[in-house]
Structure formats: C-alpha cells, structure tokens
Amino acid sequence: MISFALRCHPAAHEFDGWFRSGADFERQASAGLLACPICGSSHVSKALMKPAVATSAKTTAPEASTGEAGEPAEPAGEFANAEAAKAIARLQAMARELRARSDYVGPKFAEEARRIHYGETQHRQIYGEASTQDVEGLREEGIAAFPLPALPEDKN
Numbered sequence: 511m512i513s514f515a516l517r518c519h520p521a522a523h524e525f526d527g528w529f530r531s532g533a534d535f536e537r538q539a540s541a542g543l544l545a546c547p548i549c550g551s552s553h554v555s556k557a558l559m560k561p562a563v564a565t566s567a568k569t570t571a572p573e574a575s576t577g578e579a580g581e582p583a584e585p586a587g588e589f590a591n592a593e594a595a596k597a598i599a600r601l602q603a604m605a606r607e608l609r610a611r612s613d614y615v616g617p618k619f620a621e622e623a624r625r626i627h628y629g630e631t632q633h634r635q636i637y638g639e640a641s642t643q644d645v646e647g648l649r650e651e652g653i654a655a656f657p658l659p660a661l662p663e664d665k666n
C-alpha cells in the first residue's frame with residue numbers, strides 16, 4: 511500500500527489516499543473514482559509528496575533471558591516411590607532369572623540345600639520354600655540361602 515497526499519479541484523482540499531500502487535492511483539483518478547471527502551469533487555490530483563521517514567522500529571531490545579528455572583522438582587514422595595518400584599522390579603527380574611536357572615524343591619528346600627552343601631546330591635541351584643528359621647540354620651552351616659522376593663505371579 512502506498513499513501514498519496516491528494517488535493518481536490520478547485521477547492522484545494524487536502525487529504526490522504528491509500529492505493530495499491532502509483533498506477534492504481536492513476537487508474538482510479540482517470541476513471542473519476544476518486545472523490546474529495548470534504549466536497550465530493552472527483553477532480554483529484556496528487557499534492558506535494560509527503561516524505562516519510564521509515565523509522566526502523568526494530569530497536570531490538572536485548573531479550574531478557576527467560577532464565578530457565580529448570581524442571582519443577584518432583585515431589586520427594588513420588589520420587590521415592592518410583593525408586594522403590596524400580597528396585598522391586600529389579601529384584602523381581604533377578605528372582606525370575608534365578609528361578610529359571612534353579613530347580614524348584616518346594617518345602618524341602620532346607621533339606622535339599624544341606625544335601626547339596628554336603629555333597630550328597632548333584633550340585634545345583636535350587637529354590638523352594640523355607641522358614642526364616644530354616645534359612646538362619648542354613649546360614650549358620652555356611653550355606654548361602656537367601657529369600658527371594660515374592661513375584662506377582664505367585665499369587666495365582
């Protein structure tokens with residue numbers, strides 16, 4: 511868009527007109543489409559050019575650094591729970607792997623563990639059920655027995 515200072519005849523009113531281009535002004539003026547907004551005269555011509563100074567408004571102020579405050583801290587409780595859940599998942603995965611490589615001996619765990627320990631049967635990894643007392647007793651005998659975490663599938 512371009513702005514021209516216009517003047518009507520014969521009253522010489524001055525007003526501004528906006529046009530797509532200088533040619534657009536010429537076309538409208540010669541077609542008598544322009545009219546003075548004050549007197550309605552269609553005799554309109556360009557007045558003296560009004561020089562405009564294109565002031566660069568782009569005084570780019572240094573953008574205040576938004577100061578990334580970082581992620582909002584996770585609530586300690588949730589964080590602890592997540593860590594605990596991860597730890598449990600790790601233990602369960604370990605237990606599954608261990609079970610997969612072990613023979614299930616059921617409630618005869620302590621007995622079987624002793625037989626293995628004393629070379630009465632083939633050395634192998636076993637798992638089964640044992641009371642805390644059984645496990646403590648095995649440990650006293652130097653037999654490494656440790657409780658496996660319960661697995662979700664055990665509840666079936």
Ligand SMILES: [Zn+2]
Nearest residue numbers: 518523546549
């Ligand atoms: Zn006029």
